[in-house]
Amino acid sequence: MKKRILTGALSLVLAVSALFPLSGCGTTAQAADLMAGVKANPTSTKVDLTDDDAGAVAGFAVKLFQNSMAEENTLISPLSVLCALAMTANGAKEETLAQMEQVFGLNISELNGYLRAYLENLPSGDKYKVSVADSIWFKDDDNLTIEQSFLQTNADYYGASVYKAAFDDATLKDINDWVSENTDGMIENILDKIPDAAVMYLINALAFDAEWETIYKETQVRDGTFTTESGDTRDVEMMYCSEHQYLDDGSATGFLKYYADRKYAFVALLPNEGVTVSDYVASLTGEGLMSTLQNTQDVEVKTAIPKFESEYSIEMSDILKAMGITDAFNIDSADFTGLGQSADGNIFISRVLHKTYIAVDEKGTKAGAATVVEAAAGAAAPSDEIKTVYLDRPFVYMLIDCETNLPIFIGIAMDIGQ
Structure with a gap:
């Protein structure tokens, strides 16, 4: 009998938009990978993965779960959400950053270091794996300037690929294909459209695959x-x-x-x-x-x-606001000047999309998820x-x-x- 394994996948997409978008026809072209040939700088991974930082990450996970729960089957990946938000926070400043760090329970430097070490230490073998991929997509627009230090930091700590694209139908397909590929095909069509105001997407994709230690007879x-x-x-x-x-x-x-x-x-x-x-x-x-x-x-x-199978999708903006991240979603208050500048208006988070899938059977579990952040301008005995x-x-x-x-x-x- 062919063995079936447990698989999980998650991608977080954060979309960034500008307040006053310019209308017009863009040229259709495949996204250009701007990190091709660019190496991430070495970072220290000497971090105690079970210390107070782990407690902060666990606290974030529980609070996110509590705020996400519905009167139906619910499934989230706190790890994926945290990775995407951390990448975004690397471009935040002042009160916007302070609110995000308060919700994380760690400052961004500590969180970057912890996640880098944690992800590098996730074990993989013939019968189990966790694969994580991150990418940043920004609009090919003369009105948009991206800070190189923001891209470099996310390359250093998250291995993020960076793509410049027209943000047209071809880009929509490229992003959905990237998510599908990095979630082993479990998450399809995380994006249904790219709004005119969107200027950036920060995406985390996570796939988990493992076979039971003892398969059921x-x-x-x-x-x-x-x-x-x-x-x-x-x-x-x-x-x-x-x-x-x-x-x-x-x-x-x-x-x-x-x-x-x-x-x-x-x-x-x-x-x-x-x-x-x-x-x-x-x-x-x-x-x-x-x-x-x-x-x-x-x-x-x-x-x-x-034995069960379940799919779940949610837009997390209101959830994150309720947890205390408010300025990041406010057109006027958001400060993402560490990320870049748009002549079309202030950059803020417009959507946080999360989509998951899981299947559990006698051979193991198969799971997948996707999260997208969109930024816009504008023991007992x-x-x-x-x-x-x-x-x-x-x-x-x-x-x-x-x-x-x-x-x-x-x-x-x-x-x-x-």
């Missing part, structure tokens, strides 16, 4: 029932096995299931009876989540995971007791790397098998 996959919070039932295929990393944070129980070589893991948290998923997620903190993941109980736990956690009602899940326990993906499954 046919006899371990059986018909089951998933019950939603409203009481509706769904016929699903449940995958049964025993794991040995049990989680209990007082409000939910769960388990950790490893992928090959135990470099990555699937984490499931099932809220206690009487606790809704929304109430449970609202109670999470970055510090609390890290403590739960660091204090697993080494006891046998009987588990059941439904051991126990012999066997635990049981069956994911037959709404639950929270994560894909984490096992060195830092940081979530690469985090989501909720509210309904399965529709």
